[in-house]
Amino acid sequence: MSSPAKPTPADLQAESLARDIAAEMPSPYCPGRSIASCPSEAARELEDDILGLAKQGQDREQIETALVSRFGEDKMGTAHQSEILVAIILGAVLALAMIVLSARKWLRPNQSGSEDSAKSSSKPLARVSADELDRLEDELDDIDGI
Incomplete structure (x- = not known):
C-alpha cells in the first residue's frame, strides 16, 4: 500500500x-x-x-x-456577488435617506401649525377678516351709545 x-x-x-x-x-x-x-x-x-x-x-x-x-x-x-451586495446596500441606504427626508417634510407642517397658533395668540386679530372687524366696530359703537 x-x-x-x-x-x-x-x-x-x-x-x-x-x-x-x-x-x-x-x-x-x-x-x-x-x-x-x-x-x-x-x-x-x-x-x-x-x-x-x-x-x-x-x-x-x-x-x-x-x-x-x-x-x-x-x-x-x-459582476461578483460582493459587488451586487454593495449595490443592494447602497440602494437600501438611499431608500432609507429618502424615507427620512419624506418623514421630516410630512412632520414639518405640524410643527409650523403650532408656530402659527403661537403667532395667532400673540396677534389675535391676524386671522380676522376686514368685514368681521367692521361689524365688531359697529357693535362696539352701539354699546358705547347705550
Missing part, C-alpha cells in the same frame, strides 16, 4: 483559490446560485475544471475570464 501524497503549498493555494472562485462566481447551471452552492453534477465538474486551471498557475482574473468566455456574460455575468 502506498501512502497518499502530501499536498504541496502550491496545491493548497490552488485549492483555496478554486474554492473562493466557486463560492463567488454565479453558476451557469443554477441561476441565482454560486457554482459551489449549485447541486448539479455539472457544477462539480466545473469546480474540478477551476481547480485544474488554478493548479496550472492561472490567477483569479484569468480563471474568471476563461469562465465568462466559456459560458458567456449573460450566464456568468461580470
